[in-house]
Structure formats: C-alpha cells, structure tokens
Amino acid sequence: MKEIVRAVIAIIVVCILLFVANDFLNKSSGKAGSDTVTIFNWGEYIDPDLIAQFEKESGYRVVYETFDSNEAMMTKIEQGGTSYDIAVPSEYAIEKMKENDLLLPIDHSKIPNFKNIDPYFLDLSFDPKNKYSIPYFWGTVGIVFNPSLLDGQTFESWETLWDPSLKGQVLLVDSAREVIGMGLNSLGYSLNSTDESELQEASAKLKMLTPNVKAIIGDEVTQLMINEEAAVALTWSGQAADMMWENEELDYAVPEEGSNLWFDNMVIPKTAANLEGAHAFINFMLDAEVAAQNADYVGYSTPNIAATELMDEEVTSDERFYPSEEIRDNLEVYNNLGLKMLGKYNELFLEFKMGTN
Amino acid sequence: MQTKNTKTLYLIPYFTWIVLFVIAPIGLITYYSFFDLSGNFTFDNYRNFFSSVYLTLTLSSFWYAFLITLFSLIIAYPTAYWLTKTKHKQLWLLLIIIPSWINLLLKTYAFIGIFGLYGPINAFLNVFGIGEQQILFTDFSFIFVSVYIFIPFMILPIFNALDKLNPSLIDASRDLGASSWTTFSKVIFPLTVNGVKAGIQAVFIPSLSLFMITRLIAGNKVITLGTAIEQQFLVTQNWGMGSTIAVFLIIFMVIIMIITGQREKGATSNGKNK
Amino acid sequence: MEKTSKLSKFYLALVFIVLYTPIFYLIFYSFNSGGGMNNFESFTWEHYRAVFSDTRLLMILINTVIVALLSALLSTIIGVFGSIGIVFMRNKSIRNSILSLNNVLIVSPDVIIGASFLILFTMIGVKLGFASVLISHIAFSIPIVVLMVLPKLQEMNSSLIDAAADLGATRRDILTRVIIPFIKPGIFAGFFMALTYSLDDFAVTFFVTGNGFSTLSVEIYSMARAGITLTINALSGIIFIVTLILVVGYYFISQRGKNPVGMGVRK
Numbered sequence: 001m002k003e004i005v006r007a008v009i010a011i012i013v014v015c016i017l018l019f020v021a022n023d024f025l026n027k028s029s030g031k032a033g034s035d036t037v038t039i040f041n042w043g044e045y046i047d048p049d050l051i052a053q054f055e056k057e058s059g060y061r062v063v064y065e066t067f068d069s070n071e072a073m074m075t076k077i078e079q080g081g082t083s084y085d086i087a088v089p090s091e092y093a094i095e096k097m098k099e100n101d102l103l104l105p106i107d108h109s110k111i112p113n114f115k116n117i118d119p120y121f122l123d124l125s126f127d128p129k130n131k132y133s134i135p136y137f138w139g140t141v142g143i144v145f146n147p148s149l150l151d152g153q154t155f156e157s158w159e160t161l162w163d164p165s166l167k168g169q170v171l172l173v174d175s176a177r178e179v180i181g182m183g184l185n186s187l188g189y190s191l192n193s194t195d196e197s198e199l200q201e202a203s204a205k206l207k208m209l210t211p212n213v214k215a216i217i218g219d220e221v222t223q224l225m226i227n228e229e230a231a232v233a234l235t236w237s238g239q240a241a242d243m244m245w246e247n248e249e250l251d252y253a254v255p256e257e258g259s260n261l262w263f264d265n266m267v268i269p270k271t272a273a274n275l276e277g278a279h280a281f282i283n284f285m286l287d288a289e290v291a292a293q294n295a296d297y298v299g300y301s302t303p304n305i306a307a308t309e310l311m312d313e314e315v316t317s318d319e320r321f322y323p324s325e326e327i328r329d330n331l332e333v334y335n336n337l338g339l340k341m342l343g344k345y346n347e348l349f350l351e352f353k354m355g356t357n
Numbered sequence: 358m359q360t361k362n363t364k365t366l367y368l369i370p371y372f373t374w375i376v377l378f379v380i381a382p383i384g385l386i387t388y389y390s391f392f393d394l395s396g397n398f399t400f401d402n403y404r405n406f407f408s409s410v411y412l413t414l415t416l417s418s419f420w421y422a423f424l425i426t427l428f429s430l431i432i433a434y435p436t437a438y439w440l441t442k443t444k445h446k447q448l449w450l451l452l453i454i455i456p457s458w459i460n461l462l463l464k465t466y467a468f469i470g471i472f473g474l475y476g477p478i479n480a481f482l483n484v485f486g487i488g489e490q491q492i493l494f495t496d497f498s499f500i501f502v503s504v505y506i507f508i509p510f511m512i513l514p515i516f517n518a519l520d521k522l523n524p525s526l527i528d529a530s531r532d533l534g535a536s537s538w539t540t541f542s543k544v545i546f547p548l549t550v551n552g553v554k555a556g557i558q559a560v561f562i563p564s565l566s567l568f569m570i571t572r573l574i575a576g577n578k579v580i581t582l583g584t585a586i587e588q589q590f591l592v593t594q595n596w597g598m599g600s601t602i603a604v605f606l607i608i609f610m611v612i613i614m615i616i617t618g619q620r621e622k623g624a625t626s627n628g629k630n631k
Numbered sequence: 632m633e634k635t636s637k638l639s640k641f642y643l644a645l646v647f648i649v650l651y652t653p654i655f656y657l658i659f660y661s662f663n664s665g666g667g668m669n670n671f672e673s674f675t676w677e678h679y680r681a682v683f684s685d686t687r688l689l690m691i692l693i694n695t696v697i698v699a700l701l702s703a704l705l706s707t708i709i710g711v712f713g714s715i716g717i718v719f720m721r722n723k724s725i726r727n728s729i730l731s732l733n734n735v736l737i738v739s740p741d742v743i744i745g746a747s748f749l750i751l752f753t754m755i756g757v758k759l760g761f762a763s764v765l766i767s768h769i770a771f772s773i774p775i776v777v778l779m780v781l782p783k784l785q786e787m788n789s790s791l792i793d794a795a796a797d798l799g800a801t802r803r804d805i806l807t808r809v810i811i812p813f814i815k816p817g818i819f820a821g822f823f824m825a826l827t828y829s830l831d832d833f834a835v836t837f838f839v840t841g842n843g844f845s846t847l848s849v850e851i852y853s854m855a856r857a858g859i860t861l862t863i864n865a866l867s868g869i870i871f872i873v874t875l876i877l878v879v880g881y882y883f884i885s886q887r888g889k890n891p892v893g894m895g896v897r898k
Contacts, residue, residue, distance in 0.1 A: 246665075
C-alpha cells in the first residue's frame with residue numbers, strides 16, 4: 001500500500017512541476033491573453049517563422065491546430081467547441097461546407113493582397129467569385145516514377161500503368177476519388193462521372209490493374225518512393241515534389257488524358273470569433289514575400305503570381321509543378337458529387353481493394 | 358459482508374463512467390445506425406451488412422484477430438515465464454512496456470524502413486545469399502507488427518499470474534515425478550489461466566477493429582471491419598452504415614465475452630476450492 | 632534454485648532486440664543530416680537543436696505527458712474500484728453484462744469513440760481543450776485497467792478476506808491491508824497500459840480537443856501529409872532516453888531503499 005501511495009504522490013508532484021514548466025513556456029513565448037487568431041491547418045503546411053512574423057506585425061497571438069483529413073476537420077467545425085478563425089480545406093470540402101452553412105463570406109475590401117493571385121485560379125466552379133475561399137496552394141494528381149527501376153516507360157498516358165512489365169510495381173493512394181478517377185480518365189471519361197455504366201467500365205478496367213498493384217497506401221508513399229521500394233506511384237504533385245527533393249532519380253508526369261487539379265484554400269469557418277484577425281491573416285499570407293517564403297518551405301505550388309516572381313526561376317519554370325495553361329486546361333477540378341455518389345465511388349473502391357489480395 | 362452503502366460509494370465513479378461513456382455512446386450509435394444518408398429512418402444499413410462484402414470483412418477480421426492473438430500468446434507466454442525467473446524481473450518487465458510509449462505512427466514508419474527492400478532485414482538476407490524478399494505488404498509483416506504492438510498487453514497479465522505462483526507447487530509436482538510438460542500443463546498453466554484470458558481479451562478485442570496498420574504495413578491487402586468503419590465515418594460520411602458495423606462489432610464482442618465468461622466462472626470456483 | 636537456462640536467455644534477448652529495433656532505428660536517423668529516414672548522410676545534432684528551439688512542440692510534449700500521467704492515474708483508481716465491485720457481485724448475469732459493457736470501448740474503433748465523445752461534450756457543454764481530452768483519456772483507459780486488475784482479484788482467495796474479517800478487520804482495513812497489496816501487480820499493469828493507451832491515442836484526442844490544446848500524437852499524424860520531420864525523431868529519442876533513465880534510476884533507488892526482506896514479499 002505504501003508503495004502505491006508513494007507512486008500517486010510522485011505522479012501528482014511531477015504533474016504540478018510540468019504545469020509550472022508549461023506556464024513558464026507559455027509566458028516566454030509571448031503575449032498570452034491578447035487577441036488570438038486560431039488557425040486550423042494540415043500539419044507542416046506553413047513555415048512556422050511566418051507565424052511568428054505575423055504575431056509580431058499584427059499583435060495577435062496565433063493558436064495553431066492541425067488536422068489530417070478534410071472530413072475530420074469538417075466534423076470538428078460542425079460540432080463547434082473551438083473558435084477556429086481560419087481553416088484550410090480542399091476544394092471539394094468547400095462545396096460541402098457551403099452546403100452545410102459552415103462558412104462565412106470573406107470581405108475582399110480587407111484583403112488588398114488578393115490582387116497577387118493568378119486570375120486563372122480565381123472564380124472557379126467550387127466557389128464563384130471567391131466569396132468564401134482564397135487559394136493557398138494548388139497542384140495536380142499524377143504519376144511519380146523512378147526511371148532507374150523502369151525500362152524507359154514514361155507516363156504520357158494512364159495506359160502505361162497497365163503495362164504487364166510493371167507487375168507488382170505500382171503504388172496507389174488510399175483514396176476513392178483519385179483511384180476511380182484515374183480509371184475513368186484512362187477510358188477518356190470525366191473524373192466527375194456519375195454515369196453508372198461509365199463507373200462500371202472504370203471499375204472493370206481497374207480490376208485488370210490488380211496484378212500490377214503493390215499496395216494501396218496513404219502518406220507513407222513518400223517514404224516508399226524515396227527508398228525505391230516501388231517504381232511507380234499514383235500521387236499528388238505536392239507529395240511528388242517532396243519525394244523528388246529527397247531522391248533525385250524520381251520524376252513526375254501528368255498523363256495527357258487528363259487528371260485532377262486540386263486546391264487547398266483558406267476559409268473563415270462559421271466558428272470564427274476574430275474576423276478582423278482572420279482577414280489580417282489571410283492578407284498577410286497573400287503578401288508576395290510571405291507567400292514566396294511559405295512556398296519555399298512547404299514545397300507546393302503557390303497560386304500567388306507576385307510570389308512566383310520572387311522565387312527561384314528553376315522552381316517556377318518547372319512545367320511538372322507549374323504546368324502551362326494549355327496543360328492545366330486538360331485538368332478537372334473535383335465536383336461535389338453528393339454523399340450518395342461518393343458512397344458509390346467508395347463501394348467500388350472497396351471492392352477493388354478487396355480484390356487486390 | 359458488504360453493506361449496500363459502501364458498495365455504492367466507491368462504485369459511483371465507475372458506474373457514472375459506464376452510463377456516460379459506454380451506454381450513452383452505444384445509444385447514440387444504435388440511433389445513428391437506423392438512418393440513411395438523407396436522414397430517413399431505415400433498416401437498410403442492417404440489410405447491407407449481410408451483403409457479401411461485409412460478411413467477408415467480418416470473417417477476415419476474425420481470422421486475423423485470431424492469428425494475432427495466437428502468435429501473441431505463443432510468444433508472450435515463454436517471455437513472461439522466463440521474465441519471472443530473472444534477477445531484476447520488475448525492471449525487465451518495465452523495459453518490455455517502455456517501447457509502447459513511443460508514438461505508434463513513428464514506429465510503423467520505422468518498420469516500413471526495416472522491412473523495406475533496402476532495409477536491414479533484406480541486407481541481412483542478402484549476406485546469406487537468400488536475396489531480397491518482399492516483406493512489406495504481406496500477411497507476415499501485418500501480423501508481425503500487430504503482435505509487436507499488442508505483446509505487452511499479453512505479457513503483463515501472464516507475468517502477474519506466473520509471478521505469484523507458489524514455487525513449492527512446482528517442486529512438489531517435480532518430486533512426484535511429473536515431467537516438465539506435465540508440470541506445465543497440469544500445474545502451471547491451469548493456475549495462470551485467468552491471466553491468459555485477460556491477455557487474450559486485451560489482444561483479441563482491439564485486434565478486431567485494427568485499422569491504421571492495415572494500410573501502412575499491409576497496403577490495404579488486409580481489410581478489417583475497423584477499416585470499413587473508418588472509411589464510412591471519415592470518407593463516405595455515412596455515419597449510419599459506420600454505426601451499423603460498430604453495432605455488429607459490439608455484438609460480436611459480447612458473444613466472445615459470454616463464451617469466455619462461462620469458462621471463467623469455472624476457473625474462479627476451482628481457484629476458490631483450493 | 633532453477634538457473635535461467637541458456638535457451639531462456641537467448642529467447643529473452645531475442646524478444647528485447649525485436650522490441651527495441653524500431654526505436655533504435657528511429658534514433659539512428661535522428662542524427663541524419665539528410666531529410667528523412669533513409670540514406671544516412673552525415674552525423675548532426677541539428678534536429679536536437681530544433682527540438683529545443685521549438686517552444687510550441689515542447690509545450691505539446693508537456694501537455695501530452697500531463698494528460699498521460701493524470702489520465703492513467705485517475706483511470707487506474709476508478710478501474711480498480713470498479714473491478715473490486717464487479718468481483719464481489721453476487722448476481723452472475725449482472726456481473727457478465729457489466730464486463731461486456733466494460734469492453735465496449737476496447738472494441739470500438741477510435742473514430743467512433745472520438746465522434747461520440749465530441750457529440751457528448753458539446754451536448755453537455757464541456758469546453759473543448761485540456762479537460763475534455765483528459766476526461767476522454769480516462770474514459771477509454773478504464774476498461775484496460777479493469778482487464779488487467781480482474782485476474783488478480785479472481786485469484787485472491789476469498790478465505791483470506793473472511794479470515795481478516797473474523798480477526799476483526801474493518802472493511803477499510805480489508806481493502807488497504809489485504810485486497811490492494813494482493814492485487815498490486817495488477818494495479819501497476821493497469822496503470823502502465825493506461826499510459827500506453829493515452830500516449831498512443833490519436834483519433835479520440837483529435838475529435839475532443841480544441842482551443843489550441845494538442846498532444847504529440849495529433850501533431851505527428853497531421854504531419855503525415857507533408858512529411859514527418861526528423862525533429863520528431865529527435866524528440867522521440869529524447870523521450871525514450873529520459874524515460875529509460877527515469878525508470879532504471881527509480882528502480883535502483885527504490886531497490887536500495889528497501890531492505891531485502893521487503894523485496895522478499897514476492898516469494
């Protein structure tokens with residue numbers, strides 16, 4: 001019994017000490033108690049120095065929280081409980097959030113730096129006139145491949161993935177829209193297709209890919225491709241850039257039949273408590289120098305045209321990550337297909353996954 | 358010998374917990390399981406569960422949970438047994454637990470590296486001229502990593518059961534001429550059966566709903582009910598179907614508890630008779 | 632009497648090697664000047680310096696440890712009393728139903744626990760943050776404590792309690808002098824497994840946290856998309872070494888403090 005009492009006391013003492021330490025850190029890290037801006041973003045998706053800079057310039061204290069999927073983020077915002085002032089959802093999530101009345105309109109008069117954004121990325125179907133969202137980063141879905149492990153295949157066409165010589169060499173992302181979309185694209189259909197027979201055809205086509213599939217995974221794809229565990233992977237351009245940064249052998253291509261063009265965007269959720277601060281933060285992030293520094297840090301493609309002028313020419317002229325408008329016109333943005341159709345996509349994807357074993 | 362008063366007093370927190378954090382959520386998911394995507398009352402989710410897809414998933418979940426539990430037991434029992442014979446056994450036991458405090462995702466990434474084509478294991482195999490093997494994304498790697506995660510949950514209760522074993526019982530058995538195997542099967546094992554059962558429950562039940570490593574280590578070649586629920590909640594946002602699968606998981610768990618529970622009573626009364 | 636044989640030493644060594652390999656792998660690459668867990672380029676302390684200059688990360692680490700320790704402590708207390716209550720239940724069918732209810736949270740996937748706790752907290756109006764995370768961690772750790780404590784209670788000879796009662800021990804005495812010392816290994820096992828549950832949890836914490844409160848797991852999982860930095864490896868390395876020193880240090884200090892007879896209780 002004595003031993004247990006001692007252990008309990010020890011734990012309580014340690015906790016009190018930690019509380020004190022935490023309080024000390026909290027005070028030393030800056031103006032606790034002043035107005036805060038709460039940001040909800042993907043992990044490692046902003047240069048932390050910029051947060052410090054924003055705090056210094058604006059006088060707000062930034063509370064930074066992270067999420068790992070759009071859907072989880074939406075659930076949190078829908079339930080409330082935290083006053084998130086800024087969130088960074090992907091484009092299809094914005095449509096859903098609009099539908100569910102989770103967003104506040106953005107006051108463009110408070111965002112003079114809005115002019116820095118390439119008009120090509122504005123006024124898109126998921127948010128006409130950018131009433132609710134401001135683009136943060138963008139990219140494509142394509143194929144990252146390792147020429148040293150291949151015999152000369154390049155991926156101008158999705159069809160190459162079905163090449164029998166790639167047996168057990170292809171990694172896919174664990175995401176229904178991307179994989180079924182690839183099946184649809186390879187047949188020349190739209191990746192937003194809701195046509196039953198097109199979907200069945202795509203699903204049948206994907207079944208034939210099974211022997212080539214090594215695994216269906218998530219973000220670990222980065223590590224696997226860097227380690228040369230597989231020759232080919234279907235992935236997002238941002239992650240491809242990360243991989244190519246680590247392993248120079250790798251290359252990235254967006255097949256010509258078409259693919260997905262995606263955006264992550266800053267929005268002000270309805271939970272916002274500090275609208276002034278939220279607008280100030282958006283405007284700060286759109287500043288050319290800030291956006292350039294952020295793009296350097298994160299490694300994704302920035303829609304900020306003023307920033308690209310400040311960035312390394314070698315990066316911004318790379319057609320793989322800053323494709324020309326011609327190529328971009330060939331790409332499609334995901335439409336919100338509605339929950340029923342999304343369920344259908346997932347069902348087909350689940351069947352596909354169960355067939356891979 | 359216990360009056361109603363004291364009994365209820367120290368049980369208040371526990372039963373508050375059961376009501377708030379077990380019964381309320383069960384009520385909530387049962388409620389959700391009767392609604393479809395557009396919010397209409399329906400039994401469709403239950404009908405869907407009996408389609409071939411989910412029945413296959415159920416079977417594969419049980420099969421893998423069984424394998425994980427079996428291998429955990431096979432590895433944990435001797436470990437626990439020999440740990441009790443070491444000099445600083447409490448310390449060694451703590452050293453078994455410490456690895457489980459390092460973040461699981463990080464350890465999984467480490468396994469991806471270790472099992473990889475150019476990882477240390479394959480380098481080792483190469484030295485012996487076996488050549489590179491595909492280890493990741495196989496049943497082997499999946500079960501290996503799962504056992505790795507769950508093994509402390511099996512070792513601890515078995516260790517505790519073995520630790521209090523009266524050595525004179527074993528000596529007596531030996532003196533009476535019993536072989537090591539007889540001593541084990543007739544004396545040691547029956548006395549540790551409660552610990553083994555606790556271990557089996559602590560491994561088997563959560564194994565049914567494993568999800569993350571089915572993707573990271575098995576590359577989605579193993580799909581369990583846990584994966585399906587996660588998908589329904591987070592991707593399809595079909596909370597109704599997700600809840601329905603969860604209801605079935607709970608039902609399966611209760612069935613397991615009933616089956617093991619009856620035997621448990623036997624074991625306790627045996628223990629008490631001695 | 633029986634010396635640990637060579638076979639047993641070999642077996643235990645093997646188990647420990649397997650258990651620690653991934654951790655040493657992580658720590659090894661925390662010294663890599665390259666960016667990731669591959670191609671060791673050259674040795675550097677850079678990632679360790681990064682840990683100490685990132686106050687946000689350090690605060691998250693402290694939060695994680697506080698939540699883990701407190702939730703493990705409280706869930707152990709609640710769980711121990713709960714299991715004592717369960718064992719003394721006369722009605723077997725009630726006892727079995729409670730045991731089934733006990734295990735519901737173990738079988739439920741984290742996403743469901745997280746989502747339903749979130750709904751619960753917003754319904755009652757608990758402010759999301761430290762309190763809601765702590766309460767949730769206590770909630771999902773209780774069942775594992777009960778699972779670890781129960782076998783010890785079942786082993787306990789009821790005549791022991793009867794004897795104590797016959798000798799005039801009060802109920803309090805029976806609890807503190809007979810029951811708790813007997814089930815002590817189970818209590819510690821429950822506490823340590825609750826710690827594991829708390830430190831490993833990502834999904835539940837994600838849902839029930841808010842207002843800037845975060846734990847290490849949430850932070851690490853949300854980094855996955857843009858890549859987990861080696862700073863996290865370095866941080867894990869530090870956590871590992873510190874824990875090891877604390878555990879081994881505490882063990883030997885408590886060993887020395889005790890007389891050999893005290894240790895002899897183990898028989």
